[in-house]
Amino acid sequence: MAEAPLAPAAPLLVVDSLDKVYGSGDTATHALQGVSFEFAEAEFAAIIGQSGSGKSTLLNLLGLLDTPTSGTVTYRGTDIGSLGKPRRAELRNSLIGFVFQFHHLLPEFSVYENVVMPALIAGVPDDAELRRRAEETLGLLDLEGVADKNANALSGGQKQRVAIARALVNRPALVLADEPTGNLDTTNTGLVYDLFRSINEQTGTAFIIVTHDRNVAQRTDRILEVRDGLLIADERNRYIGWGDVPAGARRRQPV
Ligand code: ADP
Ligand code: MG
Numbered sequence: 001m002a003e004a005p006l007a008p009a010a011p012l013l014v015v016d017s018l019d020k021v022y023g024s025g026d027t028a029t030h031a032l033q034g035v036s037f038e039f040a041e042a043e044f045a046a047i048i049g050q051s052g053s054g055k056s057t058l059l060n061l062l063g064l065l066d067t068p069t070s071g072t073v074t075y076r077g078t079d080i081g082s083l084g085k086p087r088r089a090e091l092r093n094s095l096i097g098f099v100f101q102f103h104h105l106l107p108e109f110s111v112y113e114n115v116v117m118p119a120l121i122a123g124v125p126d127d128a129e130l131r132r133r134a135e136e137t138l139g140l141l142d143l144e145g146v147a148d149k150n151a152n153a154l155s156g157g158q159k160q161r162v163a164i165a166r167a168l169v170n171r172p173a174l175v176l177a178d179e180p181t182g183n184l185d186t187t188n189t190g191l192v193y194d195l196f197r198s199i200n201e202q203t204g205t206a207f208i209i210v211t212h213d214r215n216v217a218q219r220t221d222r223i224l225e226v227r228d229g230l231l232i233a234d235e236r237n238r239y240i241g242w243g244d245v246p247a248g249a250r251r252r253q254p255v
Contacts, residue, residue: 009076011038011039012039012043012075012076012173012206013038013039013062013074013075014039014072015035015037015038015039015061015062015071015072015073016071017034017036017070017071017072018032018034018035018068018070018071018072018073019032019034019035019069019071020054020061020066020068020229021069030229031054031057031229032054032068032229033229033230034071035054035058035071035229035230035231036231037231037234039206039208040206041173041204041206042200042204042205042206043206043221043222044197044200044221044222045207045208045209045220045221045223046209046210046211046217046222046237047059047208047209047210047211047223047225047226048210048211048212048217048223048224048226049227050227053228053229054226054228054229055178056210057229058226059176059208059210062096062174063092064088064089064091064092067081068081075095076173078091093118094170094172095172095173095174096173096174096175096176097168097174097175097176097205098175098176098178099160099163099164099176099177100177100179101178101179101180101182101183102183103160103162104163105151105152105162105163106151107150107151107152108150108151108152109150110147110148110151111138111143111148111149111150111162111165112148114151114162115134115147115162115165115166115169116130116133116134116169118166118170119133119134119169119170122170133169134165134169135147137168138165140165140168140195140198140199140202140203141161141164141168141195143161143162146158156183156188157184157185157187157188157191160181160183160188160192161191161192161195164180164192164196168199168205171203171205172205173205174206174207174208175196175199175205175207175208177207177208177211178210179210179211179212180192180196181193181211182212182213189213189215189216190215193215193219196209220237221237222234222236222237223235
């Protein structure tokens with residue numbers, strides 16, 4: 001008799017029936033309502049939706065920065081709601097990297113010190129390993145030359161690249177980016193997109209990018225659209241390059 005096939009590996013992330021209510025009574029805001037989807041290792045996706053639609057709320061729940069009112073977030077088969085706080089924090093630190101609209105660098109510290117901060121928090125013990133990781137990560141982002149500079153001596157685009165390096169230093173399986181190019185000009189937006197894409201391809205890191213920028217969203221592989229707390233679309237997106245593409249050239253298909 002043939003052997004039973006191995007069970008397929010659990011997806012990177014499964015989100016099931018997520019609800020989030022802020023406040024209570026008359027002032028309650030139902031920010032998310034029954035959001036469910038699966039996300040594979042190494043996927044590269046965007047979340048779009050109008051201001052106030054629930055995008056950041058969703059990202060914070062995926063990032064284990066907040067807990068849902070109901071519903072579950074499961075990483076690689078582990079229901080995060082079943083874990084105690086220390087284990088949750090440990091998973092967050094090792095599995096997930098965050099990039100925000102504002103870089104939140106520590107201005108009095110060097111680029112190197114900013115980048116290794118999450119590795120220090122994760123308890124990477126020795127200096128040689130820290131330096132090796134930092135150099136590799138700074139290399140990925142073309143920042144080798146500025147490692148010893150103070151963070152506040154950099155341009156806006158460079159600062160955001162340092163923030164991306166910091167998000168990657170613990171080799172996360174998933175990067176969650178909330179409007180990462182919201183504060184950048186077109187050139188730096190293109191640069192950040194290209195870096196995300198090349199890191200995704202080189203390292204297999206998955207990306208979920210909340211963005212208002214159609215140029216960014218239409219160059220990801222999957223677009224999740226949120227409206228009034230509901231996931232109203234989840235579509236595969238045909239990848240197009242960063243170069244000029246005629247309007248309407250994008251093709252979207254249901255997942
Ligand atoms: P988006 O990121 O799409 O702009 P948010 O997730 O920030 O949307 O917000 C979704 C809804 O939840 C909005 O109505 C917002 O005002 C509300 N909201 C977000 N965070 C909080 C909070 N901490 N307390 C109360 N209401 C909140
Ligand atoms: Mg937001």
